[in-house]
Amino acid sequence: MTAPTASTAPAPPADPAALAVRDLRVTFDGFTAVDGVDLDVAPGDLRFLIGPNGAGKTTLVDAVTGLAPATGSVRFAGRELLGRPVHRIARLGIGRTFQTATVFEQLTVLQNLDIAAGAGRSVTTLLRRRRHLPEAVAAALETTALTAHRDRLAGTLAHGRKQWLEIGMLLVQDVRLLLLDEPVAGMSHPEREATGELLHRIAADRTVVVIEHDMDFLRSFARSVTVLHAGRVLSEGTVEQVRADPRVQEVYLGEPALTAPAGGEA
Amino acid sequence: MTRSRLLPLAGFALTAVALFAVAPAVLSDFRLSLLARYLCFAIVAVGIALAWGRGGMLTLGQGLFFGLGGYAMAMHLKLADAGPDGLPDFMLLYGTGGELPWWWEPFRSPVFALAAVLVLPMTLAALIGFLVFRRRVRGAYFAILSQALAAAFALLLIGQQATTGGTNGLTNFQGFFGFALADPLNKRMVYFVIAAALLAVLLITRQLFHSRYGELLVAVRDSEERVRFLGYDPALVKLAAYTVSAGMAGLAGALFVPAVGIISPALIGIVPSIQFVIGAAIGGRASLAGAALGAIAVAWAQTTLSEEFPAAWTYFQAGLFIAVIAFLPGGLASLRHHLTRRRTRATRPRPPTGTPAAEGAPA
Numbered sequence: 001m002t003a004p005t006a007s008t009a010p011a012p013p014a015d016p017a018a019l020a021v022r023d024l025r026v027t028f029d030g031f032t033a034v035d036g037v038d039l040d041v042a043p044g045d046l047r048f049l050i051g052p053n054g055a056g057k058t059t060l061v062d063a064v065t066g067l068a069p070a071t072g073s074v075r076f077a078g079r080e081l082l083g084r085p086v087h088r089i090a091r092l093g094i095g096r097t098f099q100t101a102t103v104f105e106q107l108t109v110l111q112n113l114d115i116a117a118g119a120g121r122s123v124t125t126l127l128r129r130r131r132h133l134p135e136a137v138a139a140a141l142e143t144t145a146l147t148a149h150r151d152r153l154a155g156t157l158a159h160g161r162k163q164w165l166e167i168g169m170l171l172v173q174d175v176r177l178l179l180l181d182e183p184v185a186g187m188s189h190p191e192r193e194a195t196g197e198l199l200h201r202i203a204a205d206r207t208v209v210v211i212e213h214d215m216d217f218l219r220s221f222a223r224s225v226t227v228l229h230a231g232r233v234l235s236e237g238t239v240e241q242v243r244a245d246p247r248v249q250e251v252y253l254g255e256p257a258l259t260a261p262a263g264g265e266a
Numbered sequence: 267m268t269r270s271r272l273l274p275l276a277g278f279a280l281t282a283v284a285l286f287a288v289a290p291a292v293l294s295d296f297r298l299s300l301l302a303r304y305l306c307f308a309i310v311a312v313g314i315a316l317a318w319g320r321g322g323m324l325t326l327g328q329g330l331f332f333g334l335g336g337y338a339m340a341m342h343l344k345l346a347d348a349g350p351d352g353l354p355d356f357m358l359l360y361g362t363g364g365e366l367p368w369w370w371e372p373f374r375s376p377v378f379a380l381a382a383v384l385v386l387p388m389t390l391a392a393l394i395g396f397l398v399f400r401r402r403v404r405g406a407y408f409a410i411l412s413q414a415l416a417a418a419f420a421l422l423l424i425g426q427q428a429t430t431g432g433t434n435g436l437t438n439f440q441g442f443f444g445f446a447l448a449d450p451l452n453k454r455m456v457y458f459v460i461a462a463a464l465l466a467v468l469l470i471t472r473q474l475f476h477s478r479y480g481e482l483l484v485a486v487r488d489s490e491e492r493v494r495f496l497g498y499d500p501a502l503v504k505l506a507a508y509t510v511s512a513g514m515a516g517l518a519g520a521l522f523v524p525a526v527g528i529i530s531p532a533l534i535g536i537v538p539s540i541q542f543v544i545g546a547a548i549g550g551r552a553s554l555a556g557a558a559l560g561a562i563a564v565a566w567a568q569t570t571l572s573e574e575f576p577a578a579w580t581y582f583q584a585g586l587f588i589a590v591i592a593f594l595p596g597g598l599a600s601l602r603h604h605l606t607r608r609r610t611r612a613t614r615p616r617p618p619t620g621t622p623a624a625e626g627a628p629a
């Protein structure tokens with residue numbers, strides 16, 4: 001199952017944007033960070049992935065996007081992802097953001113978005129200047145309220161705006177599966193609300209997985225929740241179902257601090 | 267907007283006037299031939315501005331490509347001097363048994379030699395880049411590897427005295443595609459060819475800088491990993507810039523041969539490779555004008571100062587290099603930028619604040 005898959009393998013007629021993870025395992029020098037995770041996310045879902053620090057949430061996203069070597073199976077729209085290089089997985093319509101916003105600091109907001117929109121460009125297009133704004137870029141500038149900042153260097157943006165820029169980059173990239181690693185960390189309350197609403201709109205015709213710690217944010221915007229603990233799925237369901245699960249209360253929700261110490265390192 | 271378009275155009279016009287009208291009018295033949303040599307270094311520096319300044323690849327071994335271009339040209343000139351079926355003079359001295367080595371033979375053809383000037387360095391660079399960038403070798407490792415290759419090439423040439431001229435290199439060229447190099451008029455023509463080549467290289471690189479590819483190259487420099495998640499293969503993006511910069515170094519090496527009259531291992535090994543980079547670093551590696559002028563200035567200073575203070579020059583050059591890298595990483599070209607930024611910071615209005623929901627249209 002873990003052997004590199006030929007990129008020419010025909011796509012079986014499957015759900016267009018369904019993510020199916022089976023028995024996923026990621027091991028770092030003998031330490032198992034993701035320990036046999038099964039996860040199904042349906043198209044149109046807005047899935048929240050929660051769990052204490054060190055539960056393996058980021059590592060799970062790393063494995064799906066090709067950054068961390070893993071065993072098991074990750075299928076998206078019927079195609080196996082494990083074994084493919086990062087940029088090929090991205091070209092299948094999978095995008096992600098990072099726990100600390102990662103944008104091209106030396107380029108303007110507009111250039112950042114334009115690059116995100118351009119992975120399929122021909123050599124002749126690449127060698128020319130940008131004559132006019134691609135429609136998707138203009139739309140993403142509007143959606144993320146960055147139109148007024150389009151000519152600023154991304155490195156000079158405030159923290160929250162960088163995160164929006166990252167989301168905007170995923171929009172122009174036209175991905176069908178978005179994996180967002182703590183997208184509202186460090187944002188003010190109104191910024192969180194705005195981001196949550198943006199995510200809801202995005203999820204209407206895409207599949208969105210959000211890693212998040214903030215319980216208020218989760219209650220307001222999650223359609224479904226998966227709780228990860230020590231590299232395993234502890235519980236899954238609606239927000240109410242998960243909150244009522246005694247195992248979840250034990251390891252996570254019952255504790256006053258949401259950033260409980262890692263269980264995985266024990 | 268228009269100003270940002272006009273300014274560089276004016277810059278090019280000015281450069282063209284300076285190179286084609288002013289310099290030939292005011293400089294003696296001797297000085298002009300020195301300038302021709304500096305312009306060759308400027309061509310290398312423009313390639314370094316692309317690969318290092320924009321692409322973040324510290325190309326510490328451009329001597330390898332400069333040498334390939336230079337030797338390709340020199341071999342052709344030697345064979346042309348020797349006449350049909352003739353042997354280059356040095357081979358008669360050291361003796362290859364009266365036989366021309368098989369790999370010299372194709373360089374009799376001027377078309378082959380001219381093509382080789384670009385194709386050899388670019389093919390080798392593409393090969394190196396393919397092996398190196400896929401394995402994600404970068405930073406200091408890439409710099410050291412480049413340098414080791416340049417050193418190895420110089421050693422290889424030294425070791426093959428009978429077929430490459432060894433330490434002496436290839437020298438004593440009589441003609442340049444039918445023009446006698448002893449004639450000062452033809453020397454001037456060589457200068458004009460080099461000046462035109464520099465202008466062409468500047469225009470090509472400027473187009474690359476401002477193209478979407480140029481933006482992508484900066485993105486790869488700043489965050490290779492992030493580019494990958496957008497669906498690009500950064501190895502290919504870097505490979506392209508590295509290959510083009512190698513072609514420029516090869517062209518410079520080829521033009522250096524008729525201008526200076528020699529190509530030898532001492533001109534392409536570790537020390538010259540570092541000197542190529544120093545000029546670009548001091549002038550400003552991310553700026554075309556900065557890199558080109560820096561290369562010319564450093565080469566000029568070397569000729570002038572090293573004659574009078576041969577020992578001190580090396581230390582001075584090293585000190586200058588370190589000072590620039592430490593205190594002004596963008597080189598002298600970034601001074602202007604620093605100054606204008608300081609001025610505008612005080613006057614720029616605060617950008618309006620807003621949230622995606624407040625201003626956003628439906629996605």
Ligand SMILES: Nc1ncnc2c1ncn2[C@@H]1O[C@H](COP(=O)(O)OP(=O)(O)O)[C@@H](O)[C@H]1O
Nearest residue numbers: 028033052053054055056057058059060264265
């Ligand atoms: N590259 C790595 N090398 C070794 N251990 C790692 C690496 N990345 C993550 N880990 C470990 O794996 C566990 C899960 O990490 P992570 O996925 O970042 O947790 P989360 O995102 O849920 O807070 C942690 O114990 C962490 O220390």
Ligand SMILES: [Mg+2]
Nearest residue numbers: 057058059099
């Ligand atoms: Mg994390």
